[in-house]
Amino acid sequence: MTFPPKMVLFDCDGVLVDSEPVTNQLLQRNLAARGLVMPYDKIITLFVGGTIAGVAQQAAKMGANLEPDWVDVLYAEMFEALAKQVTPIPGVHDMLDRLDAAGIGYAVCSNGPHAKMDITLRRCGLAERLENRIYSREDVPTPKPAPDVYLLAAARADVAPADCVVVEDSPSGAKAGKAADIYTFGFVADTDPARLEPICDALFDDMAKFPALLGIR
Template sequence: MIFPPDLVIFDCDGVLVDSEPLTNVVIRDNLAQHGLDLSIDRIVDLFVGGTIMGVQESALEMGADLPEDWVDNIYSEIFEVLADRVEAVPGIIGVLDALDAAGVAYAVGSNGPHRKMEITLSRTGLLERLQGRIFSREDVANPKPAPDVYLKAAREAGVAPSRCVVIEDSVSGARAGKAAGMVCFGFVAETDPARLEPICDSLFADMTALPKLMGLPQ
């Protein structure tokens, strides 16, 4: 690809908003109450980048005693914590400002539901500038690691996948970006670089480094 790209598609959790540490604690504590006591590291390994329905399926297979309405209940717990405490990922405002200044379009592609993104992006002040460009696994047939949500974002923007860059922090998301035929940059501020290095085209640990990585004017 010749940089800068025509479209940058951001994952939401862990890339735009620092929601994953909060969410992981809620999931850990809830599962422990239902007979499945896992460490935070194990929660991260098993569930980050997936869906809550996937958490439910895996937890049941591992012996958790979950009620039928568990998905609704855990979402309620997560939403309450995020609405009260989530913050934007440090440096992301500057990245969006740099994209605006360079005339490069951007969008969001997430495995999370729209309601969750409304909560986190509203609290962090990002919702207004991303409105109309937010895509969820609710909008497509298959969640990540399938490429569906990224391909939809590119299609809606009228940009070829080969001219898109995906910003991801999870293995499933990175695989989705590559399956979509897009360049994928792995954000490793809170992710083990060894997990993303075999998949991504480049890794970075500081969001302020991303504009230069994408070839934006300095």
């Protein structure tokens, strides 16, 4: 990998927008109401970085009594909460300004649906600057940890994966970056570094530090 890269591919939740505490606490309460009581740290370990459909399958196997339309019910609760509470990850706007000044492209690649990103990115003032560069697992055959969404974003920008870097905060997402053969940073401001260190090429915990890691001075 030669630094600086031509493009940065960001995960969304927990990397650009600070949505994980809101959604994970909501999920913990929702599952407890359906008979599956879990500590918060287990919610994070089992579910962060996956899809809500995947959460439904695993929670049902663990004994949760989920209604047939549970995924839609949860998303409705989640969208309402995020529209009121989500904030950008500290330092994200300044960091993206640095990328713009250096002429480095970027996109967001999420396992979440477009409807969710529309709420979180818009509320955090990121939607306009990411217009036409927002990719979801809805756009590809297979969600993370498959590499599909990252490969799609690179292809749409006409940038080779070898000229990109990925930023992820979950093992599932980091595995997707590595499966795409892309240099992968683990963002560990709110993630146990031990979960990402075996997968990622490098770790960092502050968006203010990120431009320097890319070779931007």
